[in-house]
Amino acid sequence: MTDQASGLFIVSTSLDKPDKETRKFIRSHVMRGKNTRKSRHTKELVQLSESAAQGNSQNTRIQGLQTEKSQHERNEWSLMSPRMIASEIQLYGYVEELRPYMMDLIRKAFTIIKPATYTIEVTLVEGQRTDMLCFSNFSQHPALFHSILFASQAFWDLSLGQAYGNTAQFHLAKTLFHLQQSLQDDNEATTTSTMTVVVSLAAAAAILGDLETVEKHMNGLRRMIELRGGLQTFRDGSIVEHKAQRIDFGLALATGSNLRFMNENISWNPQIAHGVSVTNLPELSMIDPRPDPRLLNIWTDLRVFSRVANEATKTGVKMSEAFFSRLNTSVPSRLVALQFDATSMSELLRLCMMAFMKSLLIQIDGLGPKMTFIANGLQNAILAQEFPPAPEQARVLLWVLFISSLSIFENSDQDWLKVALVQTVSVLGLQTWAETRIVLKSFLWVDLVYNQLGKRLFERWIESEGNGNERQGTPGARNNKSGSSEADKGGSLAT
Template identity: 30%
Template sequence: MVMPCQKNEKPPVTNTSVPSRDMNPLPDFWLPVFWKNQFRTTIELPTKEKYPQVRGSVAIITGSNTGLGFEASKQLLSLGLGHLIMGVRSLEKGMAAAQKLKAVAPRAIIDIWRLDMQSYDSVQEFAKKCANELSRIDFVILNAGLSPSVFEIVPATGHEVGMQVNHFSTALLTLLLIPILKAKAGDHGPPRITTVNSLTAHLCKFPNRDERPLLASFDDPDITPWSSQERYGVSKLINQLFLTKLCEKVKPDDVIVNMVDPGLTKGTNLGGHHEATGVAGMLSRSFFSIAGRPVDRGAASYTNAVYGHGKESHGCFLMSCEIAPLAGWFYTQGETLVEQVWKETIEELKFAGVEAQTLTFVVATSPKSSRDNQKLVRGHAARSNQSRDNKKNIKSWILKKKDTSTALQVPDGSIPGRVGSNLSLLDFPEPLKPYMENDIFRCFHGMRGALYPSEICLQVDETKSSWTTNLLVDQVYFHSVIFSTEAYFDMILGRKQGCLSQFHFSKTLRLLQERLSNPDSKAISDATIMVVVTLGLVAELIGDRAAAESHVAGMARIIDLRGGLEMLRYDNPRLPAKVCRVDLGLALRFGCRPVFFNNDISWNPYISSQGLIRGMKKANKRNNDIAVFIKTLDPRLSNVWRDLEEFSTLSNLASQTGRKLQPNTFSEIMISILYRLLALSYPESPVENALRLGMMAYTASVFFRWRDMKQRQAFLDDSFREALSELRKAELRPLDAVLLWLLVLWKITVSDDSRHDVFSEWTFEVLHGLEIKSWDGVRDVLKTVVWIDCLFDASSRRVFEPMLKMTGGLTGAHT
């Protein structure tokens, strides 16, 4: 059933009576909102009867020569707009557009004024022209925006171009226009400023939110890694936070300021998808064609934002022609972020006199949310994905009814049980059966801990990633998800491969072979690569070396066709880490030569070069003797040790605070360490070789969670055993603390017997030499080397307390 805009049935108290800031935040899972907006809501086209205020009005529309700005201009002129000022970067293109618009309204006045949103001077000149040449302004639509595909700095300002256009210049123009509009109000009530915003403000990850200064951190990709999609969303978020503060200081009786999201719209040039080539271009255009609104419907939301709502829309975010919640960040960290964004923006723009000028219109008289409303909103916001302070308690909308009694306990973790969800509203490549719905749920929510330790990593909701879209549109990927989920839980539960995993494996393989036999753009798509990654991962888990090597070789050929890992990372930042995980898994389990990074490797420390530990104190106790010992090693190995130390510091801090590691950051650190260690070899140095294998076991036990499934990385295990055996026979030994660290790693990552493995006697000797009689003593020594408390304490304590009891020592203070 199609639901036309503003005709949906509502309870007696409608959303329009509640300001955006007092609403419940949007749900974590983006798809239902997106589905409702794009497929189940039809925006009504504006008519003269519905919007009589437009007739004879004077309007300013920026970015009005193309896309939504042009379409909105055309619609408003057809409604009787008397005077249109087009703010455009290119006067030539603006005049060409104006000629087309003249055909719609021959009697209207259409002026083309230059406005370059990358230039503060141009913004100021435009505002000055508005003040000097216009006697009346009824409304302004700030439509000009940018979704840059590459990182670029505006030389004149020093800011990244997306932030410059979407926030800084938009904020400056807003501040300059408000007193002008107040002075030039017409007969249709308070003049309006509608800024085009986006739902992507709610979806952005905002990894640099704790950086200070905040806004400058967007200008340095070393501080805030570049992502085109992320940058567009976060630039809209920053401007949204700024406007919410501004609207507290502007009376709606003087100027009504609101924001509008036109939704995903086909036929626009935003993001450059119309110019993209190859697979990415085809997929992008197909997605816009299927999911995008017609451009006239998207533009209709502009008219609705201007004249479809009154003073109640002041400071509000409008979506699908209704007042909607602000981005989730406002409800969870708004008090801090709003003030920070406001302060830094005003500081940036004070050159234009806005700091002093704001005294002419900024008045703290607008109503604020009551304390009761604020508490209510924050209570509901506790389940938002942007709530970072207590991540373990955050649940997605699917999990909100989870019964803890359905959780299946596994070592050091749990697998959530099946709960109700409403995936039946979505169109999958095949009709969804109940077990498929269960598998999709388990894939996105029950398996995340197997990839990224929840104690130290931000648990990103995979349902908000591009993989959800692939699941809906790619049949091969759909079956690979069902197959891999069934196979994973077969192994977790100790079952033989079930008929469902066999059926979907066969179907995945058949569909994949058909795709690769008839090469087209899909044959090298992200979804195809992920299917091959899945097949390789499962083959590795079940111990089928030949199949795993075959899949990885095929995956490497596809990646070569995509331009290599570097280009793949440019297209999809998260995909290369998944590819490398399979490559490394084969090397550690079967001893295969890595396909990637087997020749050209950088040996410099990785973490310090990324600025990840600036200002952080070391979480582990520093042992100067160990520091001296590490300096005696091969510099390449000591650099990897440094990364391992700093990763452990980051992990300990992440487990104790809300500053979790981004999954991709976690993966890249692990990958950089493991590839370097695999490339090293010390046949003549038992100490360095044992340390290399110990570091590898330490890293692999974090990056690969096989131990929960009783899986062995046979090559690594055997190599570590041989290295320790050689070290025991060698004349030179490392420090006792380092030696204990190696033996502890052996016991918790390889040995199945806590008391009677091949190195038990040696371990007793080292404990005796260090005069350790309790588990606390063991732990204190380990923390002077490298140690992650939340990941290793429980397993090592289980091993060593029985050993210490056998020696007659104390059992440790912890119970």
């Protein structure tokens, strides 16, 4: 890539004082991570897990490369003057003129798309990674600049019920042009910046619900990583590895494919809940036969994570980046590697834990119903259970039905699911959302992700519909083909 700063030129972008909304956005970006209240209880909970992980080989790698990471961050471009965003972007020479609509698309990317797709990181993670989607991305590759503009414009077009317009097509063409130039250069083809472009395109396709394109990008990325020498050639915590693993997990949920990017040696010990006994899980005591110990270890990890996340929401004390990173790197690979009888309670638990992880890592509204592999698996496993359920099974099935509805089936009308949920609520004698939420929180439940969605589901299916008709018959008698109804493509990413 040629040096864009080799000559002097006049910047034509306006340097007028930003409007009130822009100033507020810039100020919030600059103050991110500051003025955070501390809570000793939550910090000790996270520190206990992190301290116990020091002997873990994966965590040792993290600690050993902190110096390299810090040096990498110092070498990246950083915005020195928030009031001159347009001017500093213009200096890269990626466009002849930085037009007002481009700045508007950048604003939408940071104020709409980023908060909606990285809810957990933005809200609950302390010192959230600065390379997830930020201004410094623009310095790495001209294609990254255009890919962000493409994703922002395409998302806006789809939200209006329109196909990609000329603006989105223009920036997509620019992205592919710059990417192709890098791929044809032996020195650039396997660099981190070039791979970041591919990951960015895959992420944009996922946000837009185009899973076929996501799969093509990820297959290409796998080939690039193989040519480079494997994942071990990246510094730990690399944005390429982080995003690739997250998107790869989403594809596994959609297609049932194996993970492309995962460590060959899987540790089945708890990776988050260090020192927590799996023998003390009263919420699962009614399941017979007892689930596989490997599955219970994952459950324990997710239970500790849920507790930390809920404490962070309540107290304002955020979890560390390393703590959250272990969720992304250790849980999906273990869940995908396991498999049980399709109609067993163990398989139903595994699928629901995958759906739970989808809510944490892939926060894209409307994508769940398109994940046909896990949708079909959940439907088969749920309908294999007895409804109305026996009282001792009703509590865990209530959690199963809520997680399946909120994470995978979303707003699609699944009559069989509604029948099962209403019957289960009836068996438990639950009358209000507050009573129902108490039961759900005894399992895996993150308040920030599920509270509002769960309340709306309860009001729509339990309160407003009435219980008379739905309590008759069985869920399977009114079966609706899984995955056949998709959520509104034009809906907002924010929930």
